[in-house]
Amino acid sequence: xxxxxxxxxxxxxxxxxxxxxxxxxxxxxxxxxxxxxxxxxxxxxxxxxxxxxxxxxxxxxxxxxxxxxxxxxxxxxxxxxxxxxxxxxxxxxxxxxxxxxxxxxxxxxxxxxxxxxxxxxxxxxxxxxxxxxxxxxxxxxxxxxxxxxxxxxxxxxxxxxxxxxxxxxxxxxxxxxxxxxxxxxxxxxxxxxxxxxxxxxxxxxxxxxxxxxxxxxxxxxxxxxxxxxxxxxxxxxxxxxxxxxxxxxxxxxxxxxxxxxxxxxxxxxxxxx
Numbered sequence: 001x002x003x004x005x006x007x008x009x010x011x012x013x014x015x016x017x018x019x020x021x022x023x024x025x026x027x028x029x030x031x032x033x034x035x036x037x038x039x040x041x042x043x044x045x046x047x048x049x050x051x052x053x054x055x056x057x058x059x060x061x062x063x064x065x066x067x068x069x070x071x072x073x074x075x076x077x078x079x080x081x082x083x084x085x086x087x088x089x090x091x092x093x094x095x096x097x098x099x100x101x102x103x104x105x106x107x108x109x110x111x112x113x114x115x116x117x118x119x120x121x122x123x124x125x126x127x128x129x130x131x132x133x134x135x136x137x138x139x140x141x142x143x144x145x146x147x148x149x150x151x152x153x154x155x156x157x158x159x160x161x162x163x164x165x166x167x168x169x170x171x172x173x174x175x176x177x178x179x180x181x182x183x184x185x186x187x188x189x190x191x192x193x194x195x196x197x198x199x200x201x202x203x204x205x206x207x208x209x210x211x212x213x214x215x216x217x218x219x220x221x222x223x224x225x226x227x228x229x230x231x232x233x234x235x236x237x238x239x240x241x242x243x244x245x246x247x248x249x250x251x252x253x254x255x256x257x258x259x260x261x262x263x264x265x266x267x268x269x270x271x272x273x
Contacts, residue, residue: 004197009059019045037218081157084168093142104159127155147178171207210253217241
């Protein structure tokens with residue numbers, strides 16, 4: 001397989017319930033995907049598959065040219081950068097920020113007796129600086145704001161120069177200023193032709209950064225629509241995804257959504273901006 005992600009007929013079943021069902025999806029090098037949908041849509045399950053953290057119950061899941069179930073995931077996972085709240089919860093509160101980032105080199109959380117080269121330390125500092133967090137290097141992780149923690153997690157996810165970068169709800173819990181700062185920085189990463197393929201999960205169209213190329217819309221474990229962002233993210237598809245009439249607006253390279261007035265029939269033409 002040459003695709004970064006290649007899922008064919010993929011389902012994940014737990015306790016007799018399908019968390020995702022019959023998913024066909026491909027991500028190619030250079031693409032920047034956003035996965036959009038309500039709570040319980042199956043977004044995080046799809047992310048866990050792409051991260052090699054779980055295996056499908058049915059179908060074939062390919063990641064970075066390997067097939068889950070036929071590859072040593074402990075060799076696959078270092079090729080994937082992951083930032084998620086679950087990972088953040090594992091980071092010791094007393095850990096220095098620079099160590100939170102550099103320990104990704106060994107795939108561990110919490111620095112112990114392992115040693116790092118000066119090049120690793122330098123890369124960690126460069127990544128923190130690029131994400132506007134260089135001044136936090138000697139702070140303890142527990143003392144950071146939510147926005148600062150998000151930036152540190154993304155720096156950690158980039159530390160190993162991954163071939164695939166996965167961001168699970170990076171904007172969750174941020175105030176308006178923190179969200180806008182993060183969205184702008186993610187837009188810069190997405191616009192870098194040297195950056196890895198990128199997949200971002202969110203509930204909100206306002207959190208889609210500039211330079212993202214494609215969107216996958218999910219509801220109740222199934223795909224509502226997928227394809228190029230500019231033609232797939234429509235008011236009609238968004239309304240189907242969230243189960244209510246929504247209007248969609250675009251302002252240059254950003255999006256916003258709101259509930260449609262009562263009695264409005266939403267079609268793919270309900271788009272302004």
